[in-house]
Amino acid sequence: MTTAIRINRKSSRPTRRDRLIGEYEHDTCKTRGKLPEPTACRECGAVFRKGRWQWVKKPKCAHETLCPACHRIHDHYPGGYLTLRGPFQQEHRDEIVHLIENVEAREKAGHPLRRIILVNQQDDNVLITTTAMELARSIGDAVHRAYKGELCYQYTDEANILRVVWER
Structure with a gap:
């Protein structure tokens, strides 16, 4: 790739004419x-x-x-994953699920595209998949505010997916 550099007559600084082309968001x-x-x-x-x-x-x-x-x-292609771990979530599962349902109802009322796809029990963990990254983050934040513990976010740029892990 050749780079075109032009000297600006008003200053001695070179002006670059090449540009970065943004990746296509798939x-x-x-x-x-x-x-x-x-x-x-x-x-x-x-x-x-x-x-x-x-x-x-x-x-x-x-x-x-x-x-x-x-x-x-329909495609089983979530935008967000939330994993709840630890013995605390097992003991307080009903309360946490009720909190999650309330957060989803509040988010869905203002944003119809933010919904929970599936709540899945996996061994001692609970995996919640959502249609949007923002909903996974909102639920993770709400659980963290209510019950403390550790909250970890992991963004993947390639696929626009957010993985949230809460543990206590």
Whole structure:
């Protein structure tokens, strides 16, 4: 690759003409173009209106498609993973699950694309998969605020996935 450097006449500093080209963000669940408005999800009933997905009454003339959250659920392709570890979570499982459900309800009310896909018991751990990184982080933060313990975030740039581990 050749780099073009030009001397600016107003200063003696060279001006670079090459540029970094950003990588293409690969997300199979993201829509390629703008959806026609209004568009409704045939699974959950969310409506794409004014440039975003909302919980509003479905218009009669709405186009139908799958929203990105339902697409992730059908493809089993989570955007966030939350793992709860340790003997404390086993003893207080019902309380923690109730807290998780409340956080999901609050997040989902304002953001229809933030949902829990699956709550899975694995040996002594609980694995929660979510449709969005933000929901996994919100749930992890809420559990950490309520019960303390250790909270660890691990972002993967390649796949836009967040892994959160809480342990006590």
